[in-house]
Structures are given as C-alpha cells and as structure tokens.
Amino acid sequence: MAKLIILLAFIFLAWYLRNRFISTPKADRKRLITGWLLWLTVAIVVAMALTGRLHWIGGLMALSVPFLRQFALWFMQRKLNEMDHKNSSAQELSPQSDMDRPKALQILNLGEQPSREEIIQAHRKMMQKNHPDQGGSDYLAAMLNQAKDLLIKELNDDE
Template sequence: MIIRLLFAALILYALYRFVKTVQSKPAAERRGYYISLIIGLGAAALILLSITGRVHWIAGLVGGALPFIRQYVLKHIYHRLSNGNKNNTQSEQAPPQRPSSAMNQQQALSVLGLKAGASDDEIITAHRQLMQKFHPDRGGNDFLASQINDAKDVLLGKRGH
C-alpha cells in the first residue's frame, strides 16, 4: 500500500514539474506539449491496465506504441506534404524574386571564407563547397543558402538580377 502511494506521489510530482516547464514555454508551443502529455498518459494507463490483467497484453503493446508510431507517421506525412507543396508551387508559379542584396564586398568575402583579390575560380569553388554543405536539401536552411548565393553574386559582380 505504501509503495502505491509513493508511486502515485512520484507521478503527481512529475506531472507538476512537467506543467511548470510547459508554462515557461511560449503560448504557441504549449498545445503540442499538452497533447503529447495526454497521449503519453493514455499509453501509460493502457500499459498499466495490461500489466494488471485488465486489458489483453496485445492491446497494451499496441496502445503503448501508438505515441511513437504517431510521431513517426506525422513527421513522415508532413515531410511528404511539404516537399509536394514546394514542387507544385514552384512548377506553377514563376520563381520567387530575391530582394536585392545589401551585402558589401567584405561581407561577401567573409561568408565564402575568402581573402580580398580572390579569382573567379576561387569564388566559384568556395561557393560550390559551401552549397554542398549548407544546401536546404542536405540539412541546411534557406537563409544560409541565400547568403552564400548573394555572396557569390556580389563578388562576381551580378548584383540585383
């Protein structure tokens, strides 16, 4: 009996700490944390019921795995949809116009990691190497890729195209 009370107290304290942590997050992020909490508690309750013999063990196993499956499936679907939308919008619309670069020569050299007086071949090589590392399709982001492209354009004299 004491062990059950201690276990219940431990769970209540963990819930209290979780809620306090979530309260410190921005309001826009809180909903996702609370949904994860509810799904996790449901899975834990289902596993507990299966351990005590009130639910068949297969149902407990499936229910316990659902939060992990949900996370994987939703991430996969989101990735597919976001890539599909990017491909569809790019093929239907004209390519987006980048705003004119406010980057100067020194900043462009710094972005590409070059020294003043670099040749066109050195600029192109540095650009290619950085884009291979920081391209959005390889785990980089659009901002870094645009900065690298802008730096190349500034150094090769192709401003505002």
C-alpha cells in the first residue's frame, strides 16, 4: 500500500511539473529547470543524510555550495558595478575640458549658424539614440549635453 501511495505521488508530481513547464514562457524555462534541479539535489542530500549514507556535516557542506556560489556571483557583480561606476565618472569629466564651437557643431551635425530650435531638435534627436537609459553611453550623452549647452550659451551671449 505504501508503494502505491508513493507511485501515485510521483505520478501527480510528474503531471504537475509537466503542466508548470508547459505554462512557463520559453525565456523562463531554463531558470525553472535550474530551480527544480537545485531542489532535487537538496532532497537527495537530505535523504542520504537521514538514511545514514552521508554524514550530516557532508550534507551541510553539499547544501551550502549553491549559496556560496550565489554569494560569490553577487559579490563579483557588486565589485564590477563599482569599477564601472568609477570608469564612467572619469569619462564624464573628460569632455568638459576641450569642447569648442566647431566640435559642438560637428557632434550635433549642425551648420554654421543654427537657430535655437535647430540646436534643441538636433540634441533631442541624438539623445534619443544615445541616451544611457536606452543602451547608449554616458560619455556620448555628456558630450551631446555639453555641445547643446555651449551652442545655446553662445546664442544667448550674442543676443
């Protein structure tokens, strides 16, 4: 009778997992399977420790491996983000020093005497392509902003 209950439990579990897999979007299936394998590993290690086939300290060590891996990945990602932030901060400072009118006109792809509206339109068009939130570079966005600011400041000074 116990074997029949265990068999029915496995059949129900297989049916549930199949339906869950089918209803999961294809992009998330790899993550779902990884989670299932992790839980299967946990169940096997616990069962082995409970039946005496694995010492409980060995079981704890085996169960700690995924958590240590996740911690190591989190730590490395944090360090890489800090390094990237330092590099982007250094890049943002560099374009301020050598921006002049010809370079600003070239960056915004404008003629010699652009109007205020032309400057703003060119800046808006280029920022839509190069904004950091859209996958563009912080450096390019800073250059575009500096070019626009310089040209508009010159227009205001002339008036």
